[in-house]
Amino acid sequence: MSKILAFGASSSNNSINKKLASFVANKIAPQGAILIDLNDYEMPIYSDDRKIVDGIPEKAYEFKNLIKDSDGIVISLAEHNGSYTAAFKNIYDWISVIEEIVWNYKPILLLSASNGLRGGKSVMSAALKRFSLQSKFEIPNFCLPSFNENFSINDGVLDKALNAKLEEQLAIFKSQLSESQ
Numbered sequence: 001m002s003k004i005l006a007f008g009a010s011s012s013n014n015s016i017n018k019k020l021a022s023f024v025a026n027k028i029a030p031q032g033a034i035l036i037d038l039n040d041y042e043m044p045i046y047s048d049d050r051k052i053v054d055g056i057p058e059k060a061y062e063f064k065n066l067i068k069d070s071d072g073i074v075i076s077l078a079e080h081n082g083s084y085t086a087a088f089k090n091i092y093d094w095i096s097v098i099e100e101i102v103w104n105y106k107p108i109l110l111l112s113a114s115n116g117l118r119g120g121k122s123v124m125s126a127a128l129k130r131f132s133l134q135s136k137f138e139i140p141n142f143c144l145p146s147f148n149e150n151f152s153i154n155d156g157v158l159d160k161a162l163n164a165k166l167e168e169q170l171a172i173f174k175s176q177l178s179e180s181q
């Protein structure tokens, strides 16, 4: 059973992206999904000066170890002002100064959800561009628009066409997991 690290890239307690990441990770690996909360990895805002004076926070190493210990990663990106949430970007910045290869070449499934019609397309585009620079695979991805209408905790993605697209991307991610193990 694959160990899948999963999180919503948001600090909201009621995060729709956390719900989507959790549903999808449990579908892929019912016994092996490790769902984390970004609030447990809150750190001072990254600065070069802070890094020199205080060093890299322990929580950044803990996060990095979760990546290393996983077989694959499911991230559902929340979009704030067209980009990453500050909560996710800060963790991303800190872990990126530990080691050059941030996601350790693990297979990644990128999701995004919003209640708007674009489903977080802008943050998805930014992440795909960046994450692809350090990926051995073409990164499977899925944007879920109008979350409140299109998602149920028990049944997942309700719209048939959207669900078919998610299933297609899940199949790609699963084959990448098998290939990398």
Ligand SMILES: Cc1cc2nc3c(=O)[nH]c(=O)nc-3n(C[C@H](O)[C@H](O)[C@H](O)COP(=O)(O)O)c2cc1C
Pocket (backbone or CB within 6 Å): 008, 009, 010, 011, 012, 014, 015, 016, 017, 018, 077, 078, 079, 080, 081, 082, 083, 113, 114, 115, 116, 118, 119, 120
């Ligand atoms: C500061 C802020 C900026 C936002 N910017 C965007 C945006 O650029 N595009 C978008 O689709 N939604 C935007 N939203 C709405 C979020 O997508 C919405 O709050 C969503 O629930 C965030 O995901 P989460 O519930 O996983 O935190 C913004 C919300 C906040 C609070």
